[in-house]
Every structure is written in C-alpha cells, then in structure tokens.
Amino acid sequence: GLPVFSIHGNHDDPIGADNLAALDILSACNLVNYFGKTHVSGKDAGKVKIYPVLLRKGNTKVALYGLGHIRDERLGRLFQTKAVDWMRPEATEEHRLEDWFNVFVLHQNRVQRGSIFAKNMIHEKFLAKFLDFVIWGHEHESLPEPVHSTLIGCEITQPGSSVATSLTEGESRKKHALLLEMVSIKDGGAVETQYRTEPIALRTVRPFKYALVGLKDLLEEEGLDPTEP
Template identity: 50%
Template structure:
C-alpha cells in the first residue's frame, strides 16, 4: 500500500493471518477469503504469507532495502500443524530466496503455529529444527507466553526465535500471568537487536497454586476439610 500514489501511508504494516482469521470458503466454487484480504483491499495492511495449495507451498519473501541493509521478509499464515509437518517432511515447502547475493540478505520469517519444544507430536506443534538454517530470525506467533528476547533455536538449525506472545490474557494458564511486551526490531546488515517495550495497560492476571496437603492445621480426613 505504501507504493500506491492514492494512499497516504506513514508506517506500512505487513501481516500474515493467524488461526482465527485464516481464509475460509462458503462453497466448493467460492474463493477462500480471510479478514486480512478485506484489510489489504482497503489499503490498510500489506497481507502476505498465504498458502493456497493444500499439498505444497512456495514461501516467497518481500524484499526490502535501506542503504546497505537488505531484508528478505518471509511469512506463512496459520495452517494445521499436521498438514504443515507433512509438507515439511515431504519436501513440499519451497523457500524462494533472492536471486542475487542471497547470502547478503537478512532472512526474517514470520510464522503462526504451535511451537513444539517438548515433543508434542506432529499434530500439536512444529519443531524448530524443521525450519531451514539459512534463516536469521523467526518471529513465532500463536503462542501466548511473552518470550520476546531472542533465543537460539533447538536442534541443528542455527537461527534465533522471538516469541512476542499475546498482548492480552486470553486463557487461564501460567504463561499468561507473566508480563506482556512488544518489541522494536533494529536490523543493520546481518546483525539485529530486539528491544522489548513493556505493555503497561494490560489487565492484571494472577495465577497461584494452592496445595491443600501443604497447608498447616488442615486435616484432609476431616469432614469439614
């Protein structure tokens, strides 16, 4: 939208879709449509990372240059974990890298999937080592806990992961009780810096665990307990 002479865009927004606004269709002959399509058509966002084929997907980057810094922005909107894992295992996910000087680009990937760090299985998450090692940084959406400080990926893939988490508490789990932040990402050449910006207006959520067996003076065998 920032290149449209009929729109006045001060800060362009690039977005993939999540699992709550994934493209749907009403009939066999209808075209799948996401809420992001409406926002993109209105010129409000730059929607990318849509996978239209159920058997394979080509992930093509948005290429952005500023002085000597080159950014290849890859994205993949939310799809079923089982389907994505099946395509990754079959080699049906093709990463289209820049044709010239591919090694000079900073490769940033935006994904919205369950993050499998505990061997939950192909139906319940995507393994970090299933993503290619040429990536420099992955912004991992969908997970609610805020882990915005980049950490190295698990396995043989050598990239960093930043997990922004949800901006508000949406479920009653321990991770939601922690602080919420957004991040300011600065990129220069092949180097980057993520600066957390705490969200101070989030509705407080406190989660505590009470173990009755640890409470003094409480007889669990008593009818009054």
C-alpha cells in the same frame, strides 16, 4: 504512519470458496500489507511455496518470509515430506544472495520441551537453514529475548500475545512487543548485517494473577484433618 505487515493466525484464517480472510479486506483498503497467505496445491498433503517480501533501504536488504496459520498436523506432514519450497531472491552482481537478511514470521504451535513427537506442533528443525531470524507467533507466553537455535543456526523470538486470553501461568507474566533494528555495512564487495532487539513492555495490559492452591496444603496450615467428619 509506519507500514504494517501481517500474516493471518488460526482465528482469522482464509475460508470459503474464495479462500478469503479478514486481512484481505484490510489489505484491499490499503490499511495493512497482508503477506504469508499460501495456497496448498497438489494431492494428498499438498505442496506449499513461501515467497519473501523484499525490503531495501540503503545497503540493508531484508527478505521477509511469512506463513499464515495452516493446521499443524497438515503443515507437519508438508515439512516431513519436503513439500515446502522456500523461494529465494534472484542473485545478481548488485544483490548477492548472501547479502539478504532473512526473517521468517509464522503462527503455529511450537514444540515444547519433552513433546518432540507431538504431531500438532511444529519443530524448529523443519525451518530453512538459511534463515537469520524467526518470529514465532501463536504461543501466548511472552519470551521476547531471542534464543539461538543450534538446529538451524538462527535466532528465534516468541513475542507472545498482547492480551491475556486464557487462564494459564504463561499468560500471567509481562507482555511485550519487540523492536528489531538492523543495519548493513558494506565492506568492499561483502555486506555484513548487524541487528539488535529491544523488548518493549506493554503498560496497558489487564492485570492477571495466577497461583496454584492445593487443598491439602491449606488443611495442613489450618491444622485440620481431612479424614475427620
């Protein structure tokens, strides 16, 4: 089968004296590749280092960065105080730094339009400028089509949850998985990576309908006066 790479979310984050997550057990059984588990070191807000998983097939080189869930307020302070270090692959003559296609997977609240000053959300402007593709987890609404970020110059996709877990309008829309395909073409000494995405609609999701019903509108349709006894 295909290898599975996974970060933890906010419902299965590491806890306890040993800082263990449910994914640690699955990883120990060789069922998944658990990455993105960080240790916040130092005083006050602390400091975080994000290391990539380096994948290579032919000329295609992928640096897969992951960050499992950290409380949004704390992670926001880490970004604002520049206490997040992104560890880059070592550059060599054979593997130049710019040849790596950099993918970042995270599981955090995403800043919505009109709420840019909220402290319990992460703004895309905090992310590293060298990233090529960001997969944003935690948000339930499925928005699989990548959107270009003018702030950091990369594409951001939000696949959404695979099942409806809350009674909101976003949960009533179609659910998707996202297939990301890429290939790197070597031209002389330079390597150009091309990629495409394909949203795959999930066909076994429990149906869920969402609608707003206004009592005033219903009364008007029936010709009733709410002021009458």
